[in-house]
Amino acid sequence: MLKYLSTVFLILGISGAAFAQSAIRGTVTEQGSGEPIIGANLILMGTSQGNATDLNGEYVIRGVEPGTYTIRVSSVGYITITEEITVGSSDLELDFELELTSASLTALEVFASRSDQTTPVAFTDVDQEAIQTQLGSRNLPEVLNITPSVYSTGEGGGSGDARINVRGFSQRNVAVMINGVPVNDMENGWVYWSNWSGVGDAARSIQVQRGISNVNLAVPSVGGTLNIITDPTQNKAGGSIKFENGSGALNKTTLQLNSGMINDKFAFSAVGVRKTAEGLVEGTWADEWAYHLAASYQVNESNRLDLFALGAPQRHGQNLYKMNTATYDRDYALSLDGYDPAAADIHWEKGRFFNANVAGVSNTYDEKQYVGDGAWYGASIQNRYSRDFINERENFFHKPQINLNWYSELSDKLTLTNVLYYSGGQGGGTGTLGDIEWDYTHNQRIADWDATIADNDPNGEANGILRNSRNNQWTIGDILKLSYQVNESFELQAGLDWRTAEIEHYREVRDLLGGRYYVETGDPFNPNYRAGLGDVVDYNFTNTVDWYGGYVQGEYATDKYSVYATGGISTIKYSHENFFINEGGSPLTRESDNIVGYQAKAGGLYNVTDNTGIYLNVGYISKVPIFDNVISDFNGAVNEDPQNEKFYFYEAGVRYRDPSGTFGFNANYYLTDRRDRSFTRGVDQPNGDEGLINISGLDQMHTGVELETSYKPTDWARLDVSGSYNLWEYQSDVSATYLADQGDPNSATELNLYLDGLKVGNAPQAQLAYVLGLQPMNNFDVQVVGTSFYRHWSDFDPINRDDPNDRAQTWQAPNYTVFNLHLNYTLDNILEGSSLFLNIFNVLDETYIQDATDNSRFNGFDQDHDADDAEVFLGLPRRYNFGIRVNF
Incomplete structure (x- = not known):
C-alpha cells in the first residue's frame, strides 16, 4: 500500500467560467531540503491528459475539466504520493514534498502480501529496531516469543538448531517466507534455521500472521506465516560495521555497504557476516559465514528490476538428544512434582551443558574426515574440528537463495509483479553407522571413540564409522501476480505459482575411525564393495517435487x-x-x-x-x-x-x-x-x-484468545504487554482395520489409538510477554523483556497411544518466566551514527525446562507420564552479548 508522510498543500482558484477547462500546476521538492526534483512524474489518473509537462522542476497539466480526480506523484527513490484532488473552474496549484525512501521496500511489502490495519487477520510486526535490539546473535525465531501464541526455543543449543510453534502447530504447518518466497522444505515442510543465520542481520522486519493469514500463495499457513522482509538497496550511500562478543566464545562481525542511488537508476547493497563460537553446551561450536546482496535497476518510469542473493555457508556441532532432567541437574529434578528419587539414582548428573552427542578421543588419533564436496568447504578431506573430541552430530550446509524481481506498471490500473527464484543446497548432517562401541554408564548412551577405533582394523575393515547423511538439492520457481484496480475501491488480483525441486539423499563415509575401508553390503549393483572416505554407503536415492498453483482474489x-x-x-x-x-x-x-x-x-x-x-x-x-x-x-x-x-x-x-x-x-x-490427520502403514500388495x-480420522481442535496492548504515557517510556490463552486438544480416538497383505483376507490388522481429550503438546498453551522500554536520556535506551509460559504439556507421538487403559495426559512441564535486558548507548557526541550495546539473556539465571518429550524410550523411568519419564532440554543459563555498531 502506497502512502506518503509529507504535507500536500492545495490552493484552489475561484475565478473563471463554471465549465472552463483548467490547468494543474505544481512543484515537487525533496522533504527537508526543499530542493526541486527534476524528472518527477505527475499523472492525473483516469483521464487522457497523461503525464504532466516538466518545466525545469515545475509541472503543468493543461485542459482539465472540473471534477474530482486522483493524482499520483512519484520519482525514482522517493515515496510515491497518491492524492485525491478537486479541480474547479480556475487553475489549481499544488506543492508536493517527497520523502527519500527505498522503492524496493515498498514493492517487496506489496509482493509479500504483508498485512496492515485494514487487513482482517491477526498479525504482529517486529520491526528492524526490535530485531537489532533484542536478537543479540540468537536464532532468528527466538525474537518472536513476545508474540501471542508463538513459542520458539533454541532446542539443544546448537547454532541455528531452533524451532518455532504457532497456535500449537509445528513449523511444518507454519509458512516461512523471505521476500515473498516460501522457504519451507519441499518434501516435508520443515525449516532449518541454520540455513538462514544471516537473515536476522539483514531483516528489515518480520510480520507474524497468525492463522490462515492473507498470503494468497498455497503455502502451509495453518498455524500462521512468518513473513520476513530483508533490507533492500538503500538510497543513501554509506554503511555500517558491527563487532560482537558473547558467552560461549562468540565472535561476530557484520559489515553492511550501500552504494546509494547512481544516476537515478542503480543501487547496490551488501551485508556480510562472519561468526565463530565454541558454544555454551559442550561441542556446539559454530563456524559460519553469511551474506545478503541486493541490486536495483529502474528500467524506466514503469518498470524496475531487483536482484537478491542470500545464504549462510556454515558448520556447527549439534546437541540433538534430550536427557532425563536429573542428567542435567539432580536437585532441580528432585524438586519436580512426581519425580521419583530412584530415577535420579540411575541417571548420572553431568551438568547443564552436557551433550550426549560429543565425546572425547585420544589426541593421538589424527585421521582426517570427509566433510563434503561443496566448494565453500575448501578441501573435502580435512582435519576434524578438534583433536580432543569427536562430534557424533554435526551439521554442514549452504543453501543460497537468488530472486530476480520484476515490478511493472502495465497501465494506470494494471500492475505486474514477477519473481523468478533459485534455491540450491549442499551439505547434510553426521551420525554413526555400523558397530559403534557405546558407553552406557548410568543409563546414558555415549560413543566410546577410543574403544571403537581399537575395535577397527587399522589395515582393513572398519566395523563402525562416522557417516554423512547428504541432502543436495535445487529448487527453481516463479511467482507471478497481476493486480487490476477496477476502481478506487475494488481491486482484483490473480497469480500463478510454479516450483520444481530435485533432492539427492545418500550417505557417505566421513571418518573410518581407524579402519582402512567400510564394507557396504546394501548396494545391489556393487555388492560388498570397500568404501573409503567420501564413498556412498547405506542408501542412495533421488526425489523430485513438482508444484503448480494459482489463485484469484478480490x-x-x-x-x-x-x-x-x-x-x-x-x-x-x-x-x-x-x-x-x-x-x-x-x-x-x-x-x-x-x-x-x-x-x-x-x-x-x-x-x-x-x-x-x-x-x-x-x-x-x-x-x-x-x-x-x-x-x-x-x-x-x-x-x-x-x-x-x-x-x-x-x-x-x-x-x-x-x-x-x-x-x-x-x-x-x-x-x-x-x-483427518492421517498416518501411513506399509502393506504387501497382491502383485508382491x-x-x-x-490410517485417517484423527481430529484436533486449536482455539484461543490473544491480546496485544501498548501504553506510552510519555516520550521516554513505553510498555507493551501481550498474551494468549489457548486450548489445543485431540478430539477423537482412531480405530482402523486394514489388510497387512492385500491379497490375504486373513491378514487383517487392527489399529486403535486412544487420544480423545489429550492435550496437544510441544508448546505452552498460555503465555505472557511484557516489554518495558525506557529512554532516561537522549542517547541511552533500556529495554526489559519478560516472557512467562504456562500449561506446557510435553510432546508425544500419537501413534504410540495404543493402550486402552492409558488415557493419562502427558507430563506437564513447570511454568517459567525469563527476563532479558537490552542496553543501547549512542555515541553521536563522539562518533555520529555509532552505538554501544549490551544484551543479557536470562538475567535472573532461571533454571527451566523449555522442551520436553513424554515417556521417553531412552531416558524414562517407569513410563507413567510423570516428571521422571520425560526427556528434556533445559533453557540456557544467564549469558551475555555486547558490542559496538559504527555507521559511516
Whole structure:
C-alpha cells in the first residue's frame, strides 16, 4: 500500500467560467531540503491528459475539466504520493514534498502480501529496531516469543538448531517466507534455521500472521506465516560495521555497504557476516559465514528490476538428544512434582551443558574426515574440528537463495509483479553407522571413540564409522501476480505459482575411525564393495517435487470497511529413484499421481469509529500430504490413494488506537479445526510389491484468545504487554482395520489409538510477554523483556497411544518466566551514527525446562507420564552479548 508522510498543500482558484477547462500546476521538492526534483512524474489518473509537462522542476497539466480526480506523484527513490484532488473552474496549484525512501521496500511489502490495519487477520510486526535490539546473535525465531501464541526455543543449543510453534502447530504447518518466497522444505515442510543465520542481520522486519493469514500463495499457513522482509538497496550511500562478543566464545562481525542511488537508476547493497563460537553446551561450536546482496535497476518510469542473493555457508556441532532432567541437574529434578528419587539414582548428573552427542578421543588419533564436496568447504578431506573430541552430530550446509524481481506498471490500473527464484543446497548432517562401541554408564548412551577405533582394523575393515547423511538439492520457481484496480475501491488480483525441486539423499563415509575401508553390503549393483572416505554407503536415492498453483482474489475497501475473498488451487507430484534397489537391472523408479489441494478464505473489517475496527475471517485448506505419506523413501512403496488433511478456520477480532497515540490494543478469538490427520502403514500388495495405505480420522481442535496492548504515557517510556490463552486438544480416538497383505483376507490388522481429550503438546498453551522500554536520556535506551509460559504439556507421538487403559495426559512441564535486558548507548557526541550495546539473556539465571518429550524410550523411568519419564532440554543459563555498531 502506497502512502506518503509529507504535507500536500492545495490552493484552489475561484475565478473563471463554471465549465472552463483548467490547468494543474505544481512543484515537487525533496522533504527537508526543499530542493526541486527534476524528472518527477505527475499523472492525473483516469483521464487522457497523461503525464504532466516538466518545466525545469515545475509541472503543468493543461485542459482539465472540473471534477474530482486522483493524482499520483512519484520519482525514482522517493515515496510515491497518491492524492485525491478537486479541480474547479480556475487553475489549481499544488506543492508536493517527497520523502527519500527505498522503492524496493515498498514493492517487496506489496509482493509479500504483508498485512496492515485494514487487513482482517491477526498479525504482529517486529520491526528492524526490535530485531537489532533484542536478537543479540540468537536464532532468528527466538525474537518472536513476545508474540501471542508463538513459542520458539533454541532446542539443544546448537547454532541455528531452533524451532518455532504457532497456535500449537509445528513449523511444518507454519509458512516461512523471505521476500515473498516460501522457504519451507519441499518434501516435508520443515525449516532449518541454520540455513538462514544471516537473515536476522539483514531483516528489515518480520510480520507474524497468525492463522490462515492473507498470503494468497498455497503455502502451509495453518498455524500462521512468518513473513520476513530483508533490507533492500538503500538510497543513501554509506554503511555500517558491527563487532560482537558473547558467552560461549562468540565472535561476530557484520559489515553492511550501500552504494546509494547512481544516476537515478542503480543501487547496490551488501551485508556480510562472519561468526565463530565454541558454544555454551559442550561441542556446539559454530563456524559460519553469511551474506545478503541486493541490486536495483529502474528500467524506466514503469518498470524496475531487483536482484537478491542470500545464504549462510556454515558448520556447527549439534546437541540433538534430550536427557532425563536429573542428567542435567539432580536437585532441580528432585524438586519436580512426581519425580521419583530412584530415577535420579540411575541417571548420572553431568551438568547443564552436557551433550550426549560429543565425546572425547585420544589426541593421538589424527585421521582426517570427509566433510563434503561443496566448494565453500575448501578441501573435502580435512582435519576434524578438534583433536580432543569427536562430534557424533554435526551439521554442514549452504543453501543460497537468488530472486530476480520484476515490478511493472502495465497501465494506470494494471500492475505486474514477477519473481523468478533459485534455491540450491549442499551439505547434510553426521551420525554413526555400523558397530559403534557405546558407553552406557548410568543409563546414558555415549560413543566410546577410543574403544571403537581399537575395535577397527587399522589395515582393513572398519566395523563402525562416522557417516554423512547428504541432502543436495535445487529448487527453481516463479511467482507471478497481476493486480487490476477496477476502481478506487475494488481491486482484483490473480497469480500463478510454479516450483520444481530435485533432492539427492545418500550417505557417505566421513571418518573410518581407524579402519582402512567400510564394507557396504546394501548396494545391489556393487555388492560388498570397500568404501573409503567420501564413498556412498547405506542408501542412495533421488526425489523430485513438482508444484503448480494459482489463485484469484478480490478486495473491496472504503474508508469505513474492507472485504476480501480468495480462492486457490494447487497440485503436487512426487517421484522417487532408488539406486540401492535393483528393479529388473535398473534402479527402482516410482511416481505419484498429481495430488490436488485447495484453499478458500474470506474476511471483512468494519471501522466502527476512526479509531476502532472489528474484523472477521473464515477459511478452508485441503492440504496435500508430505512426500513420506505418498512414497516410501527406502523401499519405493507408493500410497495409491493419498488423503489430504482438512483445516477449517474461524477468527474474529477488534483493534483500537487512542487518537492521542497513548494507548492501543488488538484482541482476537480463533478456532482452527484440524480434520483427518492421517498416518501411513506399509502393506504387501497382491502383485508382491510393497505399498502404503492411510490410517485417517484423527481430529484436533486449536482455539484461543490473544491480546496485544501498548501504553506510552510519555516520550521516554513505553510498555507493551501481550498474551494468549489457548486450548489445543485431540478430539477423537482412531480405530482402523486394514489388510497387512492385500491379497490375504486373513491378514487383517487392527489399529486403535486412544487420544480423545489429550492435550496437544510441544508448546505452552498460555503465555505472557511484557516489554518495558525506557529512554532516561537522549542517547541511552533500556529495554526489559519478560516472557512467562504456562500449561506446557510435553510432546508425544500419537501413534504410540495404543493402550486402552492409558488415557493419562502427558507430563506437564513447570511454568517459567525469563527476563532479558537490552542496553543501547549512542555515541553521536563522539562518533555520529555509532552505538554501544549490551544484551543479557536470562538475567535472573532461571533454571527451566523449555522442551520436553513424554515417556521417553531412552531416558524414562517407569513410563507413567510423570516428571521422571520425560526427556528434556533445559533453557540456557544467564549469558551475555555486547558490542559496538559504527555507521559511516
